[in-house]
Amino acid sequence: MNQPKRYLDIVSDIRDMIRREKIRPGDRIPSERELAETLQVGRSTLREALRSLELLGLIETRRGEGTFLSDHRNHKLVEVLSTFILQDNQSQEDVWQTRLVHEVAAIRLVCQNEALDGIRVWDSFRKKLESEENILREDFVREVMVLSGNRLSLKIWFLLQQYSGNPYAEAVSGPERELLKPILSALEQRDTELAIQSFKSWSGWIQKRRMQNGDDS
Amino acid sequence: MNQPKRYLDIVSDIRDMIRREKIRPGDRIPSERELAETLQVGRSTLREALRSLELLGLIETRRGEGTFLSDHRNHKLVEVLSTFILQDNQSQEDVWQTRLVHEVAAIRLVCQNEALDGIRVWDSFRKKLESEENILREDFVREVMVLSGNRLSLKIWFLLQQYSGNPYAEAVSGPERELLKPILSALEQRDTELAIQSFKSWSGWIQKRRMQNGDDS
DNA sequence: ACTTACGAGTGGCCAGACCACTTTCAAATT
DNA sequence: AATTTGAAAGTGGTCTGGCCACTCGTAAGT
Incomplete structure (x- = not known):
């Protein structure tokens, strides 16, 4: 035996x-x-x-x-598997889509869960928008992810975001800032569908830029 | 250093x-x-x-x-992690929610992408339903995930599914089978919102059962 | 031809020894 | 007295060599 x-x-x-x-x-x-x-x-x-x-x-x-x-909320679960995930040269498109899925889910949570109060966060971003201060794309989205409270989803998002290429680490450009405003408004009013819709608009805009720039590594 | x-x-x-x-x-x-x-x-x-x-x-x-x-994913990982990590309800809930997010996204894709034709799949499940044949919950959902074509999402889902506990590995019970039918119909007609709505109903039903059963070890 | 016994090879486990590093605290220096 | 220094203790990181339990092929015995 x-x-x-x-x-x-x-x-x-x-x-x-x-x-x-x-x-x-x-x-x-x-x-x-x-x-x-x-x-x-x-x-x-x-x-x-x-x-x-x-x-x-x-x-x-x-x-x-x-x-x-260790704080097991930071499960390595995802990292461990990312080695397997990454080895099959997955299309950037899948990464982009999957990340978007997590983001939209987070927005829905933030809007619908009464307990999640993001007023301070939205305020700070609104001020930055008005004062022409620099805003990194990922900074804004990260706040949404964190606020949603799903730590596992946050962890996965963080990984995907790293594989999403440069665009997400860049600053929100001039005309792009106008796209951010309706998102903030909708979030403040907890208008789920409007928030999602305007967020998707912004995301689509970024992706279009990404396509134009061509891909680096 | x-x-x-x-x-x-x-x-x-x-x-x-x-x-x-x-x-x-x-x-x-x-x-x-x-x-x-x-x-x-x-x-x-x-x-x-x-x-x-x-x-x-x-x-x-x-x-x-x-x-x-090893030929198959015998992940002891799952057992070990689940005894260590998944003790707290928050983590369990996060896993469940995140998995659901991926599933809903897959359904949306399957419905909206003309190129994805699932008729054969839905047919086979409909036949199983009518013939009282056993259907595992995860088998049905997996088909949806696979069909959606996002392989990255599929892999993440596969993991989460393992952490979701027994319910997902069980067969679809008698009354539960009625919940599956509207999902199939909506999928066949490519009615995105209806498919998602009826899928969420099913998912909610499963989760309720899961709560009732209490947790074992 | 069949059975048996042995030995080589394998993973499982252990004890002991250094090494590299961090912390602590008492002695030496200022 | 306050500060600096450095030696010691404790920790994880690694290696060596050894013994045990088990499997399997094969040679020896029947």
């Missing part, structure tokens, strides 16, 4: 310990030598379990300091 | 080797001692990388035989 893998037991043990000791994200967990002692396993075996957990983004290790429980 | 983690390099090296040597799922990869030799690392360090890959379900090790490229 094949023994169940030791390092998987260790993973469970560590999880139990974390729960029992009420270790919070960011807290330090016992050192490798200490854990190996208490769990009665060799240090290298213990490390196999720890490295697995680290790859999953559940813990974080810093040489000389120790091992810490 | 903090060195980049060694075992992560090893993970990359192994992946490269797999690609270079054209190792297929199910094939055996070199032994630990052999790999350690060729990659010029200690065996224990190499093992840390291998155990990580094993936990991700990418490889499979059998004592006395060797290490194999």
